[in-house]
Amino acid sequence: MRKESLRFYFCALMKKIALLLSCFIPLGLWGQSGKTLPETFITSARTPVKSEEIGHQVLTLTARDIAALPVQSFDELLRYVGGIEVQQRGPMGTQANFLIRGGTFQQVLVLLDQMRLNDPLTGHFSSYLPLPLSEIERIEVLKGPAAAVYGPDAVGGVIHIITKSFNHNEPINNTHSATFNGKVGDYGYQSQEIGATAGWKKATLFTGLSTQSSDGFPARDGRRNFFRLNSGSLSAKFQLKPKLYLSIRSSADYRDFSARNFYTSLLSDTAMEQVTQWWNQARITWKHDEKSSTVADAVFKYTTDFYRFNPIATPNEHVTRLANMQVLHFHQFKKHRLNLGIQADQRSILSNDRGNHITNHGAIFVHHVYTPIQGLTLNTGLRADADDNYGLEWLPQFFVAYRKGMLHFRGGVGRGIRAAEFTERFNNYNKSLVAGGSIGNPNLEAERSWSYESGIDLHTNFGLKFGGTVFRRASTNLIDWVLTPMSEIPRNFNLVTGRSYNYAQNLRSTYTQGFELDMEYRKSWSNSNQLILKVGYLNVYSEAAEQVISAYLIAHANQVLNSQLQWRSKWINVGVNYLWKQRASIRSSTLNVSLPAEVHQVNAKIDIKANKTLIFNIQCLNLSNNSIQDFNGADMPGRWWMGGLSISL
Secondary structure: OOHHHHHHHHHHHHHHHHHHHHHHHHHHHHOOOOOOOOOOEEHHHOOOEEHHHOOOEEEEEEHHHHHHOOOOOHHHHHOOOOOEEEEEEEOOOOEEEEEEOOOOHHHEEEEEOOEEOOOOOOHHHOOOOOOOHHHEEEEEEEEOOOHHHHOOOOOOEEEEEEEOOOOOOOOOOOOEEEEEEEEEEHHHEEEEEEEEEEEOOOEEEEEEEEEEEEEEEEOOOOOEEEEEEEEEEEEEEEEEEOOEEEEEEEEEEEEEEEOOOOOOOOOOOOOEEEEEEEEEEEEEEEEEEOOEEEEEEEEEEEEEEEEEOOOOOOOEEEEEEEEEEEEEEEEEOOOEEEEEEEEEEEEEEEEOOOEEEEEEEEEEEEEEEEOOOOOEEEEEEEEEEEEOOOEEEEEEEEEEEEEEOOEEEEEEEEEEEEOOOHHHHHOOOOOOOEOOOEEOOOOOOOEEEEEEEEEEEEEOOOOEEEEEEEEEEEEEEEEEEEEEEHHHOOOOOOEOOOOEEEEEEEEEEEEEEEEEEEEEEEEEEEOOEEEEEEEEEEEEEEEEOOOOOEOOOOOOOOEEEEEEEEEEOOOEEEEEEEEEEEOOOOEEOOOOEEOOOEEEEEEEEEEEEOOOOEEEEEEEEOOOOOOOOOEOOEOOOOOEEEEEEEEEO
């Protein structure tokens, strides 16, 4: 790119930022009689720290936020969180990818109650949360490298879901409650969600069930893309002794949906897919005293995937298993907080397409938080990580945070690693003939990266928080799908002569850099009258040393603006989400369609409270009826109206 073009681009970008800031300033001046934002403790840091001490940029969503916003699924919720780009293949949780700071979707680690949710088969399943939204206590999004504490895949960031039954800070209480949410809408849409809590002196039981279905919204050629999504969860928390707690959960998730052009751009693709997950988790929490505790977790995840490309094709059938164990010990000294951990997991697959494989992984790690003087916090992490794919690796990270008055300075550096998943290594490996699509590569090297970032936050005394972060990530051996002639693929006996395939390869050297801005404003007039506004802006650019046609490197948008607006009053709640992103317009010649270069989406919801028990709501997705497609051929619906009611007992 020429210097003149860079200068023009930079000037245009600065104008946009100035316009964005000009919108924030009046809000702060208008609300000067308000209070500062509430102090937040970040559980995603493994070691309990305040948000101002972690050194990373962390955004949180509470259960109340989730209930107020116009969303039906986990991926829709994150679509409006600053710094995250959610690329949806279908609506309402059908399937989506999470990208943080321009990383690939496999470089984002999703945790459910401190344990890895990412599936061994593919990162496409990272959005499949096996429980209803009503069971979530809070969601924390940690942006930036965190592999030293969490292990592989935590390259771009971490998304941590904390549920009510595994929130060890929440005491057991003798309360009983039940909720019901029901909606109907366009395209034969129906949804129901039931949640219940029963509490006794030393035990609390949680249960939830949700279902969503649609006959199908019309696609570009008149076909209808249907979905049926169901999940259920049963969990409990017990106090075994005064300082000893047990939490357990068993949950299941079933998804049946049209998957046409989810993974290919072929005209013959009329795919349907069914994915079933079973998640089981147990946790022992031993609080030795106020300064020391030990937490042990065990998880078993079982996933089946049935994928049929078209009615005459042999279906792909996969079974994956993830067994994961982890022990954390925390101890607090006068100026030091120390967390020691050990982790071991085994991932396996049985597949008629990808074969049968097992991968073992283990790690030990330490996270140290040191506060030498008031306002200054040093976060150091070191991990020894061993994996069948890459041997032994050392993963260090160091972050610093300093608070002076209303200003909060932060920054750090961290190393990350990611091994290829089973799909990248063995896709289409067992088939006798592959006419087109993607070809796995069992000889892939693991990705390795160094990430750097620095930022500053302004915490005002009138309810406004504003932050800015610059970041850079340099990677070697980035795993990507590269368009490759059949003759250049080493194992090609089952490929068609003269054709090209997307072949999994390592890109020698790549870098991603950019900056992001985050703003949060809260204004309260009373306990029941509150305004909340959150805005995030991301600008990111990626480049590779090789000049190749790849899939992941160019997949992310260059600019993303996410926002959430909530107005809560005694009788009416209003929630509005807005998304804008700018990206390269990629054309599919086979399907004769192009992704729009810009995406604008507005969702809105109004809750009307009849009384303390009954709430009526009306909701509209994609209010402006724009094209919001994220993948060529994977159609997304236009304007979608729905309405329903909520009952709380």
